[in-house]
Amino acid sequence: MGEMMRQSLVVGNWKMNGTLASAESLVKGIIAGLGSNTAEIAVCVPYVYISGVSELVKGSRLALGAQNIADKASGAYTGEISAAMLSEFGCKYALVGHSERRTYYGDTNESVAARFAQAIAQGIIPVLCVGETLEQREQDQTIAVVNEQLDAVINLTGIAAFDKAVIAYEPVWAIGTGRTASDEQAQEVHQHIRQYIAVKDAVIAEKIQILYGGSAKPDNAKGLFAMPDIDGGLIGGASLEAESFLKIYHSV
Ligand code: PGA
Numbered sequence: 001m002g003e004m005m006r007q008s009l010v011v012g013n014w015k016m017n018g019t020l021a022s023a024e025s026l027v028k029g030i031i032a033g034l035g036s037n038t039a040e041i042a043v044c045v046p047y048v049y050i051s052g053v054s055e056l057v058k059g060s061r062l063a064l065g066a067q068n069i070a071d072k073a074s075g076a077y078t079g080e081i082s083a084a085m086l087s088e089f090g091c092k093y094a095l096v097g098h099s100e101r102r103t104y105y106g107d108t109n110e111s112v113a114a115r116f117a118q119a120i121a122q123g124i125i126p127v128l129c130v131g132e133t134l135e136q137r138e139q140d141q142t143i144a145v146v147n148e149q150l151d152a153v154i155n156l157t158g159i160a161a162f163d164k165a166v167i168a169y170e171p172v173w174a175i176g177t178g179r180t181a182s183d184e185q186a187q188e189v190h191q192h193i194r195q196y197i198a199v200k201d202a203v204i205a206e207k208i209q210i211l212y213g214g215s216a217k218p219d220n221a222k223g224l225f226a227m228p229d230i231d232g233g234l235i236g237g238a239s240l241e242a243e244s245f246l247k248i249y250h251s252v
Contacts, residue, residue, distance in 0.1 A: 008039040008225070008252040009166065009209050009232040011127060012239030013067060013095060016046060023049045024056065029242030031060045039232070039252045042093050043239065044127075047081050054089040065093030068101055069124065071114035083122035094119050095234075096126045097149065099172045109152035116153050120161045127166045127234065128153060129213070130193075134173035142171075143192055150196060159200040166209045167193060168234040174214025176236060183223045183230075186212045190229035218247035225252045 018026065023045060034041065044065035045053050057064055070080040086094060095101075096119060097112035107115075112128070119126035130149040132142040146169070154162075169189050174181050181189075190210045198205035212224050213234030224230050232252050238244040 006207065006209055006231050009211060010039065010041050010245075010249045010252055011065065011093065011166075011168075011211065011232070011234050012043040012245055013098070013213075013234055013236050014043065014045050014240060015067070015100070015236060017240055018046070018049070020049070020052065023053060026240070026242055027053055027056045027062065030245060031057070031062050033242060033246040034061055035250070037250055037252075039249065041249050044093065044095050050086070050089050050091065054091075057090075063092040064090055065095065065127070066091050066124075067095050067098065069094040069096060069115045069119050069126070071111045071118060073118060073121070083118040083124055087122045087124055091124055093125045093127050093166070095168075096128050098129045099131060099170060099175055103172075109149055110156075112149070113153040113156040116165070117157050117161070120157060120164060123164075125164055125166055127168050127211070129168045129170050129234070131170040131172050131175075131214070137171065137173065142189060146189060146193060147196060150193070154200065159197070159204060162197060162201070162204050162208055166211060168211040168213050169193060170213035170234060172214075176215070178215050180215040180217070180220050180224075181212070183227050186224055187227035187229055190227065194229050216248060218244050218251070221248040221251040 042063035042065045044067045066086050070082045096115040101107040116126045130146050132145040136145050194205050209231040211232045211234045212230050216233045217238050
């Protein structure tokens, strides 16, 4: 019942892949295949392609996103890209706290919260990525880990900020491994996340899009998207070709 009021959303995460030429043909291919599907769709592209892709998506329903966002507004932070810069190019979304950022580049729950706040301040929708490692799952810490990741953000911004945010549940053990969470495993955590938010704000909980990410493919997307608390997907590998990304999009 509740899911009826939520718009579905499929987001591609290209990670550090592609060339100027492949980025252009991928975006054109996606736009050409959107059809009459009214679900939301976006691509989170490498920073250097944001300007070009922002031109290509004009007039289409394909939205643009970044894969990260600085935790500060401006200043002497060599190599960083601010929320204000991203909004100049019409970025609608920015991933924050992707597990690859947390694992390889030292993003902490605190810096992820600051990135989330920067996005909100510029009217960019943060896609807050949460999820447990295999070790944490095996030690039954999944819910505790996800709660901690959510709490860090809620404590900084307050629950009201989630009115303009998306959450992506991405079990780390499923990302890029070909090992997808089962529909039920994913639903269990999605439902928990929604209930956890509902304790603080029932209206936001009912409204917020919670995406699943981690080896989502054309052949497993339908089952995942059919679960009541899964509102779409964050797609890595399968978003690098228009055909597979569109198949997933049209499964939502
Ligand atoms: P994957 O990546 O679909 O390649 O597993 C998902 C993600 O990291 O967002």
